[in-house]
Ligand SMILES: Nc1ncnc2c1ncn2[C@@H]1O[C@H](COP(=O)(O)OP(=O)(O)O)[C@@H](O)[C@H]1O
């Protein structure tokens with residue numbers, strides 16, 4: 008009997024392709040979003056006949072496949088034709104008109120960007136885009152600081168489909184009438200996956216990421232239940248990776264219930280890791296809150312040493328709250344009010 012048969016050797020790993028657990032990874036197989044992809048594709052179809060396409064407003068909670076489904080459609084366009092330029096911009100990172108245009112330059116391989124202002128650059132880019140048709144995806148559009156770019160895209164491009172993605176269902180109502188009357192988008196609302204779909208998706212991702220048979224059925228169930236509870240596939244991806252790491256630390260050849268449970272205990276970290284998509288400023292604010300748990304908004308704002316106005320600061324807090332990274336509580340004090348801020352979410356899971 009080998010006493011150490013179940014022990015993971017130095018050179019062994021439970022992961023086969025850990026990358027497949029990254030949130031940005033593009034899975035080959037994209038189940039359960041056929042309808043949504045079909046709807047997006049229908050809006051783009053007129054471009055194939057050299058007519059103008061329809062614009063699309065894509066909304067739904069975070070972590071339910073809006074980005075990945077849209078990117079899949081872009082990949083298909085790329086494989087299908089050279090007449091349509093598929094362009095994807097993430098507005099978390101590119102949050103001004105200028106940065107967005109630079110990112111478009113990057114996508115189309117236009118290099119003469121130096122010493123040009125927004126208008127000059129857009130002049131060059133729009134000429135190139137107008138030689139063909141284009142599908143332009145602005146993901147996380149609510150993070151853009153000024154919407155002038157939307158106006159330019161709508162006015163200056165002849166044949167295009169503009170796809171706007173955001174978790175904020177009410178986003179359109181924040182747009183100026185001039186933009187809205189030109190956009191007239193079709194809305195596609197993504198609904199969270201049900202429990203079976205969540206299970207299936209995570210099973211597939213784990214199969215790509217992990218060595219065969221290392222994830223026990225029981226662990227997978229625990230992980231997918233948690234992911235379903237939070238209506239966010241990223242939770243499940245985080246848990247598979249975390250449980251795998253814990254099992255490796257324990258030199259185990261299987262990821263069992265104990266590791267899945269331990270990983271679930273670390274879910275609070277997920278929220279922080281998840282904040283890697285935060286802007287530098289939000290990150291700074293989040294860290295301040297972490298160090299000053301329970302203080303009031305005014306107190307924390309003061310700690311920022313007037314880097315930003317209180318109004319901007321409060322808007323940032325709201326965004327962090329929406330992302331479940333912090334929670335805020337308003338209390339009456341004498342004639343006035345104060346709002347205290349806590350790191351992490353105090354919401355119950357079913358409120359997510
Ligand atoms: N149907 C699916 N099949 C495989 N992976 C999926 C599916 N739906 C979502 N995912 C994965 O879940 C994670 C979150 O999806 P994402 O598209 O980023 O969500 P959203 O844009 O709605 O916030 C990503 O890693 C994505 O690859």
Ligand SMILES: [Mg+2]
Nearest residue numbers: 073074075146
């Ligand atoms: Mg997304």
